[in-house]
Amino acid sequence: MILVRRMLQQALRVSGRSAFPLVKWMERWAEGASVGPEATERKAARTLEDMPGPSLVSFAWDLFAKRGLSRLHELQLEGVRRYGPVWKASFGPILTVHVAEPALIEQVLRQEGQHPMRSDLSSWKDYRKLRGHHYGLLTAEGEEWQAVRSLLGKHMLRPKAVEAYDKTLNSVVGDLVAKLRLSRRRRGLVTDVASEFYRFGLEGISSVLFESRIGCLDEVVPEETERFIQSINTMFVMTLLTMAMPSWLHQLFPKPWKVFCQCWDYMFSFAKGHIDQRMKAEAERVARGETVEGRYLTYFLSQTKLPMKTVYSNVTELLLAGVDTISSTLSWTLYELSRHPEVQASLRREVLDVMQGRREPEAADVARMPLLKATVREVLRLYPVIPANARVIPQRDIQVGDYLIPKNTLITLCHFATSRDPDVFSDPDEFQPHRWLRKEQAHHPYASLPFGVGKRSCIGRRIAELELYLALSRILMEFDVKPDPEGASVKPMTRTLLVPESMINLQFIER
Ligand code: HEM
Numbered sequence: 001m002i003l004v005r006r007m008l009q010q011a012l013r014v015s016g017r018s019a020f021p022l023v024k025w026m027e028r029w030a031e032g033a034s035v036g037p038e039a040t041e042r043k044a045a046r047t048l049e050d051m052p053g054p055s056l057v058s059f060a061w062d063l064f065a066k067r068g069l070s071r072l073h074e075l076q077l078e079g080v081r082r083y084g085p086v087w088k089a090s091f092g093p094i095l096t097v098h099v100a101e102p103a104l105i106e107q108v109l110r111q112e113g114q115h116p117m118r119s120d121l122s123s124w125k126d127y128r129k130l131r132g133h134h135y136g137l138l139t140a141e142g143e144e145w146q147a148v149r150s151l152l153g154k155h156m157l158r159p160k161a162v163e164a165y166d167k168t169l170n171s172v173v174g175d176l177v178a179k180l181r182l183s184r185r186r187r188g189l190v191t192d193v194a195s196e197f198y199r200f201g202l203e204g205i206s207s208v209l210f211e212s213r214i215g216c217l218d219e220v221v222p223e224e225t226e227r228f229i230q231s232i233n234t235m236f237v238m239t240l241l242t243m244a245m246p247s248w249l250h251q252l253f254p255k256p257w258k259v260f261c262q263c264w265d266y267m268f269s270f271a272k273g274h275i276d277q278r279m280k281a282e283a284e285r286v287a288r289g290e291t292v293e294g295r296y297l298t299y300f301l302s303q304t305k306l307p308m309k310t311v312y313s314n315v316t317e318l319l320l321a322g323v324d325t326i327s328s329t330l331s332w333t334l335y336e337l338s339r340h341p342e343v344q345a346s347l348r349r350e351v352l353d354v355m356q357g358r359r360e361p362e363a364a365d366v367a368r369m370p371l372l373k374a375t376v377r378e379v380l381r382l383y384p385v386i387p388a389n390a391r392v393i394p395q396r397d398i399q400v401g402d403y404l405i406p407k408n409t410l411i412t413l414c415h416f417a418t419s420r421d422p423d424v425f426s427d428p429d430e431f432q433p434h435r436w437l438r439k440e441q442a443h444h445p446y447a448s449l450p451f452g453v454g455k456r457s458c459i460g461r462r463i464a465e466l467e468l469y470l471a472l473s474r475i476l477m478e479f480d481v482k483p484d485p486e487g488a489s490v491k492p493m494t495r496t497l498l499v500p501e502s503m504i505n506l507q508f509i510e511r
Pocket residue numbers: 118137138139149205317318319321322323325326329380385386389390449450451452453455456457458459460461463464
């Protein structure tokens with residue numbers, strides 16, 4: 001019986017999801033998802049009580065005394081080693097079930113319901129409630145989330161709509177290349193490339209949101225921009241700390257929460273300042289009788305019936321989402337390419353072949369660069385920006401493997417562990433982009449999910465990928481990228497997101 005179920009599971013995975021009810025039922029049966037209360041009782045005999053996991057004290061010790069907050073991604077690997085693919089742990093006051101096997105992650109995500117919820121215990125939501133802000137796409141739930149997701153999806157998920165941003169983004173890439181040239185020291189060394197790429201990320205997302213430039217890549221960076229980037233960094237550090245601290249500790253040590261709120265205050269006011277400025281300029285043009293036609297996201301949002309508070313919060317969250325994600329991915333990609341000159345050479349050949357002497361790749365060009373896509377995919381497998389995602393399913397208890405997980409339990413999806421799982425990826429710690437190009441070497445589709453999957457997956461994926469491809473292809477045409485001759489290897493660390501633990505310095509040698 002189990003064999004039949006496995007074979008069917010495999011066949012359905014290959015054929016994709018179906019709209020036919022019978023096939024849908026077969027899919028659910030094959031996945032072992034609950035098809036009714038009796039089935040649930042029969043299969044999922046095990047409960048949270050039976051689940052292995054560290055004691056409250058030992059996990060708290062790992063987190064706080066052994067700098068575990070910045071090693072949360074490594075604790076995933078340790079968890080799998082000690083307890084297997086499903087275990088429970090108390091993250092401060094929150095009990096969470098960790099799931100660290102591709103098939104089980106798939107099982108959770110296929111039961112996430114109409115309006116998937118990442119977490120209902122977020123300090124991000126607490127802040128918004130406290131200040132009377134609205135929620136943005138990252139934090140909204142239910143119908144409220146669905147309404148904005150549908151609106152933004154039209155401009156952020158449609159390939160044609162996103163391709164139209166290539167000119168805007170290319171002008172930002174041009175400034176990045178100039179800035180890298182300017183930042184080079186002896187032998188072409190640029191220190192701390194991530195900080196250059198933070199500014200590139202912020203300038204890139206701002207150009208898409210406001211259709212205007214905010215000077216992040218100028219020789220002298222505006223102070224408010226530096227402060228915005230710093231606020232994002234500190235906010236991410238404080239996110240984990242504030243969530244891991246029980247509320248009584250907040251009274252004793254108020255600083256983390258206070259700093260967390262100050263960072264958000266600055267981010268909200270930065271976004272509001274830019275939106276208001278853009279709207280004012282537009283109103284003045286209308287008053288002068290000029291026609292105003294924008295292609296930028298803030299314009300589309302402001303043309304809907306959404307309250308301005310919702311526009312502010314969405315733009316704040318989109319700005320935030322476009323900075324560290326782009327910076328980390330670009331930094332790791334160039335770091336790995338500098339250490340694998342043979343891959344860098346093949347990739348450059350691919351780019352030059354497509355470009356045929358032209359210097360500025362467009363969306364249609366990068367679409368014809370499979371190794372470029374495989375390289376970014378491999379980087380996001382090794383260094384998933386979001387090393388652990390989460391889901392809360394409020395509607396019903398769900399079955400995961402042998403366990404019945406009560407509704408409203410926080411389920412942590414251990415993407416870092418699955419994407420480094422030797423049973424799924426051979427030499428899992430090695431950078432091998434070509435693995436994604438070998439048709440015969442199919443991996444479980446839920447083993448590496450850097451952008452998530454389904455209704456609540458990353459809405460910025462297409463913009464992010466375009467931005468990364470345009471920047472990487474251009475950098476490789478302009479420079480040979482080499483490691484810092486005096487540099488050591490750099491490891492990742494968790495700061496809510498996965499970022500480089502120490503500075504990445506690289507040589508950019510003019511070609
Ligand atoms: C390498 C770049 C990026 C990566 C790896 C990434 C990854 C992710 C992941 C894993 C999620 C959660 C998905 C889930 O819960 O299933 C997410 C959500 C989201 N991302 Fe990204 N992201 C990237 C870039 C961006 C950019 C550039 C933007 C903005 C333009 C963006 C905007 C968002 C938003 C708004 C959400 C929330 C979507 C929702 O809840 O409906 N992301 N991202």
